[in-house]
Amino acid sequence: xxxxxxxxxxxxxxxxxxxxxxxxxxxxxxxxxxxxxxxxxxxxxxxxxxxxxxxxxxxxxxxxxxxxxxxxxxxxxxxxxxxxxxxxxxxxxxxxxxxxxxxxxxxxxxxxxxxxxxxxxx
Numbered sequence: 738x739x740x741x742x743x744x745x746x747x748x749x750x751x752x753x754x755x756x757x758x759x760x761x762x763x764x765x766x767x768x769x770x771x772x773x774x775x776x777x778x779x780x781x782x783x784x785x786x787x788x789x790x791x792x793x794x795x796x797x798x799x800x801x802x803x804x805x806x807x808x809x810x811x812x813x814x815x816x817x818x819x820x821x822x823x824x825x826x827x828x829x830x831x832x833x834x835x836x837x838x839x840x841x842x843x844x845x846x847x848x849x850x851x852x853x854x855x856x857x858x859x
Contacts, residue, residue: 738789741763745793769799771792772799772808779813794834819839821839824845
């Protein structure tokens with residue numbers, strides 16, 4: 738299961754299309770919705786808990802940095818790997834993300850074939 742935290746519906750659709758053949762994709766539009774989803778998944782007995790989170794940086798209500806800081810400080814959520822999806826290629830932002838626990842970066846715009854994702858161990 739992958740939780741995609743992205744406010745742009747076109748990017749949501751693109752990532753979903755790339756990954757949906759191999760993974761169950763859950764979509765939310767901002768960090769606040771993602772926290773609600775994760776809290777519900779923790780309380781649920783179904784298979785909704787994500788194995789990976791892909792999160793945008795710039796979103797309304799709660800941006801990607803705030804969201805990742807929140808989950809990395811929660812012992813129940815901190816073990817989930819996080820890939821930050823961003824158009825911001827500034828070294829300062831990348832260092833900030835790595836310090837708060839981001840596992841990797843994926844820069845927008847991107848053009849990825851399905852075979853590229855097959856290399857990831859999730």
